[in-house]
Amino acid sequence: MDGMDLEEQERLPVQRDERDGDGDGDGGGAKLGCCEKFQRSISKWMLPEQSRNKYLERANCCPPPIFIILISIGELAVFIYYAVWKPQKQWVTLDEGIWNSPLTYKPAEREEAWRFISYMFVHAGVEHILGNLVMQLVLGIPLELVHKGFEVGMVYLAGVLAGSLASSIFDPMNALVGASGGVYALMGGYFMNAVVNFREMIPLMGIFRIVVIVGIVGTDVGFALYRRFLTDEGGMKVSFVAHIGGGVAGMTIGYVFFSSYNHKLLKDPRFWMCIVGYLVFVVFAVLFNIFLSPAP
Template identity: 40%
Template sequence: MGEGGRARVDSELSEGTCRGDKGLLNTACKSVVPRSRRPPTYLRQYDCRPPPIVIPLLSTIQLVLFIYDGVRLGGITASGPVDPESPLIYSPYRRREVWRLLTYMLVHVGWVHIVYNLIVQLLVGLPLELVHKWWRVGIVYLCGVLAGSLATSVLDPRVFLAGASGGVYALLTAHLADLVLNWAEMEFAFVRLGILLLLAGTDVGVAIYNRYGTETGNKVAYTAHLAGALAGLLMGHVALRNLRLLRWERVLWWVSLVTYLLLVLVMVVFNAAAPEGYFPPQDV
C-alpha cells in the first residue's frame, strides 16, 4: 500500500476509535491529545467505555446540594447562601473533623461561584475524562481539592472554605501543562491558552475581591485556587494517560509525584504540630 493509502486508512481508523460515537471521542482527542499521540496505534486504545462518570456525578451532587441549601436557608443570591454550620464546609473551628478536607468541594457560596465551577469543570473535565478515563481525572480532581484545603489550613488558618475551586483549578492546570508541553502540536494553542488564563484570572480576581473588598462576616479563602492549580500541574503528569512516555517524561513523572507527596506531608505535619495559638480554638 502506498503512502497515500496508508494515510487514508490511518485517517479512517482515527475517526472510528470511539466504538459507537466516533465523533464525540474524536473531538475530545483533538482538544486534549497532541498530534503525535493520535496515530491509529495509539487512538485505538481510547474508547468511550465507560462514559464520563466523575465530573457529571460531582456536578449533579454540587447543584442539588446548592439548591437544597438555598431552599433551606431562604434564598439564593450571587454571594449566598452560606451556612458556616454545615457538616460539609471546611471550618477552622472544626479541624478535627478531617472529612471536611474533601467534602467542602460539594458546597458553594452563591450562584456565581457554582455556575463558574460547573461550567469550567464540565468544559475541561468532560474531554479529559473521555480520553483519560474517570479514575485518572478523579485522582487529579481530588488531589487538587486536598491540596486546597491543606494549604488553606496552613496559610490562611482562620477562614472557612467552600467550593470545588481546588479541583477545578487542578483540571485547568493539568490541561494547561499538557498544552504548553505540546504547544506545537495542539490546534489553536494561543486561543486555548488565552481562554484558560482568562477563566482562571477572572475567578481569582473575583475571589480576592470577595475576600478583601466586601464586608461579609465569614471570610472564605481563595488559597485553595492556587494550591489546586499547583496540584494539577504536578499530578496531571502523574495521573493522566500518556501512551508514549519519553525518558525525560519519566523523570518528570517521578519529580512531580514526589514533590506533591512531600508538600502534602509537610502540610499534614504542620497541622499536627503547629505552635499553640496558630489555629483558632476548636468547638467542642
C-alpha cells in the same frame, strides 16, 4: 517522554473502521459518522499529534465519563439542599446555612478531617456553583474520555486536598467552600500540556486554549480576591488560596497524568517526583495543623 517504553495495548472489542487508521484523513473518502467526528475533535483538543492515532484506534465511550458527571451531580444536589430545604436570604450570597454545614471547612473544626475534602460540595451561591460546574464539565468530560475516570479523579481530588491544605497553612483563619481546587487542578494539568505540546497541536487551537484558560483563571482569581479583601460582607471570609493550591497540584500531578497517554506511568520519573513532592507537602501540612497552626 520519547525515551519511555510504549505500553502494549490491544484493541478493545469494539473495533473502529479501517478508514480511521490514518489518523487525520477520511480513509479514501469514506464519510465519517458523528461518533468518529466527535472522537477526532476530542483527540485534537486533548492530545499531541503522535498520540492521536492510538487514541482513535481504541476510542469509545465505555466507560462513560462517570466520575466528573457524578461529582457534578453531587455538588448540585448539595447546593439545592441548602438553597431549598435550608433557605438562604439570597441564593447568590453566603449565609448561615452553609457555614453551619458539616461539610464546610472551618479552621476551628479542622480536627474533623473529612472537611478537607467535603468542602468541595458546598458552594457560596448560584454564580459560584455554575462557574465550577460549567468549567469541570466542559474540561472534565473530554479529559475523562481520553484519560478515563481514575486519572481524572485522582487529579481532581488531589487538587481539592491541596487547596484545603494550602489554605490551612497560608490563610489559616478563614473558611473554605467550593470545588475550585479540583477545577483548577484540571485546568492546571490541561494548561501545562497545552504549553509543553504547543508545537504538536494545531497552532490556532493551542493559542486559543491557552488564552481562554488564562482569561478564566485571571477573572476568577480576581473575583475571589475582590470578595476576600474588598467586600464588606460580615461574618466569615472565604479563603482564595485553594485556587492556587489546586492549580499547582494540576500543573504537577495533573500534568504527569495527562501527558502520559499510552505510556507506562510508573516508569516515568516525573510521576515519582510529583508523587513524593505531593506526599511531603501533605505530611508537612498535617503536622502544621497539629502543632503550629494559629487557628483556634
